[in-house]
Amino acid sequence: MPSGGWLQSSPIIPELGFCLGARLQMFWLEPGLPNSMAPGKRPRTTLSPTLVTRDGAAILAFGSPGGDNQDQWALQMLLGYVDFGLSLQAAIEIPTFYTDHFPSSFYPREAHPGRVHVEDRIPPAVLDALRRRGHEVILEGPWSLGWQCGVGREPDSGWLVAGASPRDSHGFASGR
Secondary structure (H helix, E strand, O other), X not given: OOOOOOOOOOOEEOOOOEEOOOOHHHOEOOOOOOOEOOOOOOOOOOOOOEEEEEOOEEEEEEEOOOHXXXXXXXXXXXXXXXXXXXXXXXXXXXXXXXXXXOOOOOOOOOOOOOEEEEEOOOOHHHHHHHHHOOOEEEEXXXXXXXXXXXXXXXXXXXXXXXXXXXXXXXXXXOOO
C-alpha cells in the first residue's frame, strides 16, 4: 500500500543527502532501540489495510490514511459495524478520536501521554467523563478525524456494500 505523506516528515540523512523512504522513516536512527535501523530488520509501519474473513471467506476490506491514527480509526469503524450492527456507511461516519500516548512513528517522535483528540460531535457527557479520568481532551472539528473507506458483503443477504468517509474528498465507495 503506497503512502505519499512522508516527504514533509522524514529526516534527511546529511551524509547521504536524501530522505528516508516512505517506510524507512519509521526506523529510529539512534542505535540500540527496538526499532533502530539495522540489516534484516523491518520497521514498525502505519500501513494497515485490513481484510476481515469469516469461515475462510473475505467479508470486509477497509483502510484509511492517517499515520499512527489508522489503526485507532479502523478499530472504531470495525466495532461499529460488527459489534454494534451499524451499516458500513454509518460505522464510517461515527464520531472518532485518537490518542497521542505512544511515541509517534514520525520524526521527531513526540508523545503526549493522556492526550486524546476527539471530534466535537462526541457527546458532552463522554468528554466530561474523559476529563474526570485525567485525559487532556483536544476538541477537533465535527468531521475532521478518520478517512475510512471499505467494501464488504452483508452477512445475511450477501449484498455488496461499500462506504466512504464524508470527511474529505479523497474517499469513494464503489463496487460491482
